[in-house]
Amino acid sequence: MNSPARIVGSATHEVFNQPSPLTGYNLFLTDKTLVNEIEREGAVWAGPQLAELGRLLGTEELQHWGFEANENKPVLHTHDQSGNRRDEVLFHPSWHNLMRTSVEHRVHSLPWIEKQQGAHLARAALLMLTAQNEAGHTCPISMTFSGLAALRVEPELMREWEAKLISSSYDPRFVPVQQKAGALLGMGMTEKQGGSDVRANTTVAERIDGSREYLITGHKWFCSAPMCDAFLILAQAPKGLSCFFLPRWTPAGERNRFHIQRLKDKLGNRSNASSEVEFHGAWAQLVGEEGRGINTIIEMVHHTRLDCAIAAAALMRQALVQAVHHAGHRKAFGKLLIDQPLMRNVLADLTLESEAATLLMVRLARSFDARESDERERAFGRIATAISKYWLCKRSPMHVSEALECLGGNGYVEESIMPRLYREAPLYSIWEGSGNVICLDILRALAKDPSTLEALMHELRLVAGADPRIDSCVSELEASLSQHAARSAANGSGNAEGQARRLAERAALALQASLMVQHSSNAAANAFISSRLGGEGGHAFGTLPSDADVQSILDPICQPVLAL
Numbered sequence: 001m002n003s004p005a006r007i008v009g010s011a012t013h014e015v016f017n018q019p020s021p022l023t024g025y026n027l028f029l030t031d032k033t034l035v036n037e038i039e040r041e042g043a044v045w046a047g048p049q050l051a052e053l054g055r056l057l058g059t060e061e062l063q064h065w066g067f068e069a070n071e072n073k074p075v076l077h078t079h080d081q082s083g084n085r086r087d088e089v090l091f092h093p094s095w096h097n098l099m100r101t102s103v104e105h106r107v108h109s110l111p112w113i114e115k116q117q118g119a120h121l122a123r124a125a126l127l128m129l130t131a132q133n134e135a136g137h138t139c140p141i142s143m144t145f146s147g148l149a150a151l152r153v154e155p156e157l158m159r160e161w162e163a164k165l166i167s168s169s170y171d172p173r174f175v176p177v178q179q180k181a182g183a184l185l186g187m188g189m190t191e192k193q194g195g196s197d198v199r200a201n202t203t204v205a206e207r208i209d210g211s212r213e214y215l216i217t218g219h220k221w222f223c224s225a226p227m228c229d230a231f232l233i234l235a236q237a238p239k240g241l242s243c244f245f246l247p248r249w250t251p252a253g254e255r256n257r258f259h260i261q262r263l264k265d266k267l268g269n270r271s272n273a274s275s276e277v278e279f280h281g282a283w284a285q286l287v288g289e290e291g292r293g294i295n296t297i298i299e300m301v302h303h304t305r306l307d308c309a310i311a312a313a314a315l316m317r318q319a320l321v322q323a324v325h326h327a328g329h330r331k332a333f334g335k336l337l338i339d340q341p342l343m344r345n346v347l348a349d350l351t352l353e354s355e356a357a358t359l360l361m362v363r364l365a366r367s368f369d370a371r372e373s374d375e376r377e378r379a380f381g382r383i384a385t386a387i388s389k390y391w392l393c394k395r396s397p398m399h400v401s402e403a404l405e406c407l408g409g410n411g412y413v414e415e416s417i418m419p420r421l422y423r424e425a426p427l428y429s430i431w432e433g434s435g436n437v438i439c440l441d442i443l444r445a446l447a448k449d450p451s452t453l454e455a456l457m458h459e460l461r462l463v464a465g466a467d468p469r470i471d472s473c474v475s476e477l478e479a480s481l482s483q484h485a486a487r488s489a490a491n492g493s494g495n496a497e498g499q500a501r502r503l504a505e506r507a508a509l510a511l512q513a514s515l516m517v518q519h520s521s522n523a524a525a526n527a528f529i530s531s532r533l534g535g536e537g538g539h540a541f542g543t544l545p546s547d548a549d550v551q552s553i554l555d556p557i558c559q560p561v562l563a564l
């Protein structure tokens with residue numbers, strides 16, 4: 001008779017047919033689409049930096065930091081032991097390691113330092129890589145990048161803060177900025193009574209003796225990253241809603257009256273310390289003109305919307321990579337999953353979605369590079385940011401969910417990265433303008449700035465004649481958008497509003513189809529168009545029509561992952 005120990009050892013502990021964790025790979029070099037786009041768009045100079053960050057992010061050590069930063073949530077200390085206000089958030093060392101890595105790789109600052117061609121694109125690619133490992137920490141990284149865009153209207157503030165904000169040194173100490181090697185920016189617009197409708201803000205700004213300095217009293221219901229060194233916030237001043245720069249320390253070197261009430265207990269994005277804050281006569285400086293707060297902060301919002309689109313593409317890419325890796329190493333019914341015809345259809349469909357998302361985010365980032373010097377690119381970026389933010393953020397939760405299922409039960413277990421990707425995905429559609437609000441913004445852009453429609457149509461006509469299904473979609477779209485723009489301009493958009501999501505979706509698909517025709521394989525472009533525009537796809541992933549060339553879609557994207 002076997003001893004109990006022998007039974008346990010031999011009968012239950014032989015592990016086989018379980019793919020090993022995907023580690024020790026380069027997130028950049030294995031992403032053929034991203035590598036090609038960086039080369040084609042003239043940002044080759046950024047290749048070594050991207051390859052280095054891609055390598056680091058694929059190491060076991062950095063992957064581990066991502067897990068640890070999420071498992072060990074930040075802790076708020078409102079008061080010290082004597083009852084004095086402290087308002088500090090303590091993070092796990094892995095959070096700091098991730099922040100340091102991103103700051104050192106200038107994910108928060110590259111285009112504000114680097115004047116070479118494609119600096120926005122290069123930085124978008126950096127964010128796309130780092131958001132695949134651990135997206136929570138990219139919140140303060142993104143707000144610092146975006147805040148710098150808005151702060152440019154205040155040259156004096158820039159003189160005082162810019163060097164610290166673009167610095168490649170991560171300095172998490174809670175001390176006045178003069179003592180720091182690097183600083184970070186946050187943002188506060190949302191209040192209890194309204195987030196989308198920021199004009200309903202009740203926080204009040206009281207001017208100090210005719211200066212540009214104010215005392216702020218009120219609250220913010222969401223303030224992600226309260227440990228940042230300064231915030232752009234909105235508050236009601238005598239001339240209306242205005243934008244303010246509110247540092248954690250006053251110029252006199254005292255703690256500003258910025259009080260953190262509590263941290264949010266969130267679905268995902270757990271490493272990031274989203275909070276509720278109150279201002280009790282906090283010192284702040286006006287940014288831009290009093291009463292023009294939305295116009296001022298919109299620069300920051302525009303850049304964070306770009307980042308939402310990039311992060312959504314990043315989640316899809318990572319979810320795809322994990323699904324392909326699993327399917328390439330797991331057998332069922334005598335064959336590898338990746339060789340099962342129905343799984344191949346699912347993976348090919350997920351591949352198309354991820355590839356089209358990457359191409360769209362790259363095109364969008366390119367418009368940020370050109371917007372200062374090219375009026376059409378500015379107009380294109382204005383409307384394409386909203387279209388891309390809406391669509392990529394809507395697609396990523398579905399995409400990640402399907403990719404998660406490719407791992408079967410393992411995908412639902414926290415030891416894999418999939419639950420984290422899944423929880424993170426809906427967030428990008430909520431913040432910086434939820435789905436509906438973004439679609440209404442598209443109508444606003446069309447009504448207020450006719451050059452946005454012209455720029456969008458110019459972009460779509462680049463592939464005129466390449467495929468009749470795109471041609472017909474673009475003609476319909478042009479007619480509908482022109483009609484809606486005219487109606488919106490005439491009666492304040494009432495009639496058009498109910499159709500705004502439909503329009504945004506068609507515009508996004510037309511843009512993605514045109515990019516696929518230009519930059520992907522014939523097989524991938526054709527399958528994308530037939531399934532997304534030609535009415536031959538279904539509502540779930542894995543419903544590509546029978547003539548889709550699955551092998552040619554999968555091979556170029558999946559081979560680098562399967563070769564690992």
Ligand SMILES: Cc1cc2nc3c(=O)[nH]c(=O)nc-3n(C[C@H](O)[C@H](O)[C@H](O)COP(=O)(O)OP(=O)(O)OC[C@H]3O[C@@H](n4cnc5c(N)ncnc54)[C@H](O)[C@@H]3O)c2cc1C
Pocket residue numbers: 187188189190193194195196197222223224225266269274427430431432433434435436437440
């Ligand atoms: C994790 C996290 C971090 C955040 N961090 C920050 C931060 O740092 N700073 C900050 O300022 N905010 C932050 N936010 C807040 C976020 O930007 C808001 O939640 C968002 O803008 C929506 O505002 P709301 O929650 O008040 O919802 P509401 O404005 O009440 O909207 C609710 C729903 O109604 C829809 N809706 C609104 N208006 C219309 C309309 N006219 N027609 C049709 N539908 C409409 C919206 O699309 C949404 O789906 C954060 C949110 C989260 C979840």
